[in-house]
Amino acid sequence: MTDKTVIVNDKMQSGYHYELAARAGKDFDPEFRPELTPKQMLKMGIFGGVYMRDCGKEFPKDWFAGARFQKAGSCEHDPELNYFGVNASQPLAVWRKKGWIHPADPRGWFQWYCRYYLGRRMSEEDARQIKRWKTMRRHIAQIKKNCVSGDLACRRVQRQALLHWAYDSRKI
Numbered sequence: 001m002t003d004k005t006v007i008v009n010d011k012m013q014s015g016y017h018y019e020l021a022a023r024a025g026k027d028f029d030p031e032f033r034p035e036l037t038p039k040q041m042l043k044m045g046i047f048g049g050v051y052m053r054d055c056g057k058e059f060p061k062d063w064f065a066g067a068r069f070q071k072a073g074s075c076e077h078d079p080e081l082n083y084f085g086v087n088a089s090q091p092l093a094v095w096r097k098k099g100w101i102h103p104a105d106p107r108g109w110f111q112w113y114c115r116y117y118l119g120r121r122m123s124e125e126d127a128r129q130i131k132r133w134k135t136m137r138r139h140i141a142q143i144k145k146n147c148v149s150g151d152l153a154c155r156r157v158q159r160q161a162l163l164h165w166a167y168d169s170r171k172i
Helices: 038-044 092-097 109-118 123-135 137-146 156-164
Strands: 005-009 014-019
Touching: 038 109, 038 156, 109 123, 123 137, 137 156
Parallel strands: none
Antiparallel strands: 005 014
């Protein structure tokens, strides 16, 4: 292992490690252009405030400064902590059943994105996740078609879902 090795020990993974092969926040696939960083997403409010609270050792501490999390000890998803105040999530069990979870990232897409952002690269998995990210654009089209520009109260569930995927619907 090198100084570019990240060792993970949290509630969902123990002893997992990965190498950082790219510069943090740089060297993204040209087809992957997220509008928000993981830090911005956590601060805005995603996944009802219960996602990745135990990952402070893996990711930069400043990502968690100001993050909208549930109080310690609470495991309940609270939609009020989401930026748009609505639930736009499906339970992890659904993600697993649909085959959306890769063993390296047991928490799903956002965990993959955080690790990709840091510089981890996994060719096949990166391609799969970027393809999934691109399919979320259909929600942008629906918001543009059905909402007045800047009306953040219009289609809040779709807007929250886009936020979960690093799209910034506040610009629509």
